[in-house]
Amino acid sequence: MNGKFSFDTIDDFEDHINKSIPAYDILQNIIVSLSTFCIKQDTNVYDLGCSNGQLLYKISKNNLKTANYIGYDLSKNMIDKCNKYKSDNFNCEIKDVSNLGHYPNASLILSVFTLQFIERHKRRKIIKNIYESLNKKGIFIFVEKEYIGDSYLHELFTFSYYDFKIKKFTIEEIIKKQQDLRSIMLPNRSDENLEYLKGHDWTVNTFFQILNFKGYICIK
Numbered sequence: 618m619n620g621k622f623s624f625d626t627i628d629d630f631e632d633h634i635n636k637s638i639p640a641y642d643i644l645q646n647i648i649v650s651l652s653t654f655c656i657k658q659d660t661n662v663y664d665l666g667c668s669n670g671q672l673l674y675k676i677s678k679n680n681l682k683t684a685n686y687i688g689y690d691l692s693k694n695m696i697d698k699c700n701k702y703k704s705d706n707f708n709c710e711i712k713d714v715s716n717l718g719h720y721p722n723a724s725l726i727l728s729v730f731t732l733q734f735i736e737r738h739k740r741r742k743i744i745k746n747i748y749e750s751l752n753k754k755g756i757f758i759f760v761e762k763e764y765i766g767d768s769y770l771h772e773l774f775t776f777s778y779y780d781f782k783i784k785k786f787t788i789e790e791i792i793k794k795q796q797d798l799r800s801i802m803l804p805n806r807s808d809e810n811l812e813y814l815k816g817h818d819w820t821v822n823t824f825f826q827i828l829n830f831k832g833y834i835c836i837k
Contacts, residue, residue, distance in 0.1 A: 630669045630695065636785035638730075639778070639827045647825060648758055649675050651834060652725055655756040656680045660724035664688040665714040665743075666731030670699030670707075673727070677707055684724070689714050715739045720750035728759040733804045741813050748817040751837040760825065760832040764806045774828040781828075807831060 664673040667688030677686040688709035699709035715735045765771035825832035
């Protein structure tokens with residue numbers, strides 16, 4: 618890992634994230650499976666912070682060809698990588714999801730390790746827009762790295778995570794990335810993330826957790 622970590626310069630995103638997040642491939646497979654329950658004909662699927670588009674593409678290949686698959690990301694580097702999947706019903710664009718409004722005719726909206734990079738005061742509005750955009754029985758899936766409320770448990774999880782990463786990266790690389798992420802990644806505790814969902818008629822449950830990484834499924 619050379620230079621400052623940035624989504625604008627990272628080359629092999631899938632390799633990097635699989636080395637950085639335990640069981641990331643399993644997480645993707647679960648999301649693809651969950652998607653098959655909610656995507657309906659002639660509806661839209663949105664991936665907010667789609668990175669290189671691979672997850673959205675996997676979902677599109679396992680679902681209706683009559684649905685539309687739309688990805689948004691701030692990084693031109695990531696969107697350029699998405700373009701290899703571009704088709705009549707698959708398209709990714711450079712957009713700041715923190716400034717978007719609603720997502721028309723949505724059967725599924727994804728936010729996979731995206732909200733943690735957005736200013737906290739904007740997240741509640743984003744989730745409100747997501748709720749209002751979803752069709753009945755539509756699903757919102759979001760995954761975040763979280764702080765653990767108990768300090769001792771947080772320490773256990775953090776150092777177990779470092780044990781995982783040290784098999785893929787040097788100590789210097791791990792420390793350097795942590796320094797690079799300080800000012801741009803703003804994770805919450807679980808109760809803080811759940812607080813954003815209040816006031817809306819969801820059915821909410823956890824579908825994935827490994828150490829500090831947790832995924833939520835929210836059904837309208």
